Amino acid sequence: MDREIYSTIGSYQFKWSAEHDVTPEYLLRITMPSGVTVQQKTGCSVIGFIYTGYKCNSDGANNQIVITNLVASTVTAGTVFIFTVDSITNPSEFIDLGVVKMELLTNSGGRVDVGDFTFAKNLFQPSSISSFSISPLDTTAGNYPVSYVFFIKTKARVAKGASINI
Amino acid sequence: MPADTSALSKQCTYQTNYTGFTNSFSCVWNSRNSSLSILGGLAQSGTLSDPPTFMFTIDQLKNPRGLITSGMFNATIFTSDWKPLFYNRNVWGPNVTMTLVAKPQNIAYNRSSVVNG
Numbered sequence: 001m002d003r004e005i006y007s008t009i010g011s012y013q014f015k016w017s018a019e020h021d022v023t024p025e026y027l028l029r030i031t032m033p034s035g036v037t038v039q040q041k042t043g044c045s046v047i048g049f050i051y052t053g054y055k056c057n058s059d060g061a062n063n064q065i066v067i068t069n070l071v072a073s074t075v076t077a078g079t080v081f082i083f084t085v086d087s088i089t090n091p092s093e094f095i096d097l098g099v100v101k102m103e104l105l106t107n108s109g110g111r112v113d114v115g116d117f118t119f120a121k122n123l124f125q126p127s128s129i130s131s132f133s134i135s136p137l138d139t140t141a142g143n144y145p146v147s148y149v150f151f152i153k154t155k156a157r158v159a160k161g162a163s164i165n166i
Numbered sequence: 167m168p169a170d171t172s173a174l175s176k177q178c179t180y181q182t183n184y185t186g187f188t189n190s191f192s193c194v195w196n197s198r199n200s201s202l203s204i205l206g207g208l209a210q211s212g213t214l215s216d217p218p219t220f221m222f223t224i225d226q227l228k229n230p231r232g233l234i235t236s237g238m239f240n241a242t243i244f245t246s247d248w249k250p251l252f253y254n255r256n257v258w259g260p261n262v263t264m265t266l267v268a269k270p271q272n273i274a275y276n277r278s279s280v281v282n283g
Contacts, residue, residue, distance in 0.1 A: 094249050126250045130217070132241050134260045136229060141264040144228035145174055147181065148262075152220040152241050154252045161246030164204035164220065166167055166239060 004127040004155070010039065010088040011047075015080060018104050018113045022075045025107045030065040033098035033119070035091040038063045044087040058087040068107075090124055092159040127155045167200045168237025170230040171262065178202060179225045186220035193224060235263045 014030070032038050040060030046067060055068045065085050091097060097119040104113040131153040138146045152164065167173075173195035180193050191207025202224060230236045238259040243252040 093245055093251075127252050129241055129243070129252050129254045132239070132254055132260055134239055134262055136227070136262050137223075138229070139262070139264050140229060140266040140268050141233055142229055142231040142268055145226040146229050147223050147225045148227050149221065149223045150241075152186075152243075154217045154243060156217050156252075158208055158218055158243060159245060159251065160209050162208045162251055163206070163244050163246075164208075165242045165244060166202040166204075 004090065004125055010090070011084050011086050012088050013082065013084045014102075015082045016102055017078050017080045019077055020104070020112050021077050022071050022079070022104065024069065024071055024073065026070055026112060027066060027068040027105050027107065028070055029101075029103045029105055030067075030085070031101040031103070032063045032065070032088065033100065034063065035093075035095055035097040036063075036119075037089040038065060039087040039089060041087045044085060047084040056085065058085075092157065094122075094124060096121065129153065130155045167202060167239055168230075168261070169200055170234070170236050171239075172197070172200065172228045173202065173224070174226040174228060178227075181223040181225065184220075184222040186218040187222070191222075230262070230264055233264050233267060236261045 038058050038060050041058040044056040044058040046056050051072045053069050057066045099116040099118050101116045133151045135149045136146055176195050178193040178195045187207040188209035189207045192205045194203045238261055240259050241254055242250050245251050
């Protein structure tokens, strides 16, 4: 995953296994904590899945990724699934994010396996300034007082309460 | 700011035609580490698809003293608890180049001889 704050690249890799056999009619629902934003998208991309006939939906309103058609035929309990889902945006600040909930459900919504994990602390890193320029309104050497115009563009949106140091 | 550029007073002033800020802000010059701090004024700014551009004009700065290209300017955006959020990683940054020399305010001379020719 990209660890930059507010990255919009949004690819997260999951490593998950179920306590019970996974059958074709099951679906996997991943609920992200509120500090991480799931983008609203039909047809999110999943890389690394065993069965390529899967369907992925990212539900921005509920902050959930739902993957249906998980497997073509029954996969035995304990088989490890490693997959990468796009359409997730990193948090805007260095906060404790809470838990990600992973649920294996039947098509009718019955719970088969439910578990969660917590984001590691200090997982995310600062992002970068994408452009920065300065124009003095007078370029006479040694002159003062002179006004300087500053332009700064960040790579992503800026969180509340931030300050700029130059 | 590079060492060859500085501000004239601790509480620096700015023009009001700024963009990217929700509210007015304060500007403080710290001569110990030659830095300008823009404090306050930033509420949640920009969107995911359209990050903000901050434009502001700081007055009362002092130009480098020669026709040289100044050292590099660095910028860092901090969270409210002073953790770096965005920065230019000290590997690139703008500089300013002076193009004109100032006229001397006064020139005095003494003749060593007053003999004609």
